[in-house]
Amino acid sequence: MTATDHRHSRHEIDLTVRLTEAPGAPEYVFQLTASGGTLAEGCTLPDSAAALASVTQHGEAIFFPQPGPPKMCTQQYGGPQVAVVTGWFLGREVNSRFSRTDGCEIARWRAMAPLLGGVAGSTGAI
Numbered sequence: 001m002t003a004t005d006h007r008h009s010r011h012e013i014d015l016t017v018r019l020t021e022a023p024g025a026p027e028y029v030f031q032l033t034a035s036g037g038t039l040a041e042g043c044t045l046p047d048s049a050a051a052l053a054s055v056t057q058h059g060e061a062i063f064f065p066q067p068g069p070p071k072m073c074t075q076q077y078g079g080p081q082v083a084v085v086t087g088w089f090l091g092r093e094v095n096s097r098f099s100r101t102d103g104c105e106i107a108r109w110r111a112m113a114p115l116l117g118g119v120a121g122s123t124g125a126i
Contacts, residue, residue: 011035013055015087015094017045019117022080030117050114055089058111063094074103081109083116 017030032051033040045051063085078100085096098116100106109116 011040011088012090013052013059013088015055015085015089015115017083017085017116019081019083028117030115032115045114046117047114054112054114059089062108062112063089063096064092071104073105076103076106077101078106078109081116083109085112085115 011033013032013034015032017028017032019028019030020026030045032043032045032048032055034043034052037052037056039048039052043051081100083098085094085098087094098105098109098112100109
């Protein structure tokens with residue numbers, strides 16, 4: 001068993017978030033780990049409980065979207081923030097990129113804002 005497999009087997013949710021607020025800005029790194037709906041030690045998000053709620057509610061659809069018809073997205077710009085989420089969600093490997101480049105991406109960001117370093121109800125920006 002590799003080190004990654006071992007980490008995966010300890011927690012149902014084990015995610016690392018790397019957030020930059022603008023090109024060249026410092027990177028913030030957060031951790032969310034949980035099993036059985038309970039946060040584990042070492043969570044470093046400003047509102048880990050809200051992050052777990054967001055991941056539990058939206059994780060499957062956002063991390064592993066089903067193919068479907070093309071989406072119509074508003075052409076609005078929400079800011080330069082970029083977040084990369086890696087790790088494990090319920091036995092599946094996660095590698096998702098979040099940005100705020102159009103209406104669809106802004107909606108994804110808002111759904112997962114607490115995971116991306118925000119607090120419940122925020123945009124996710126620190």
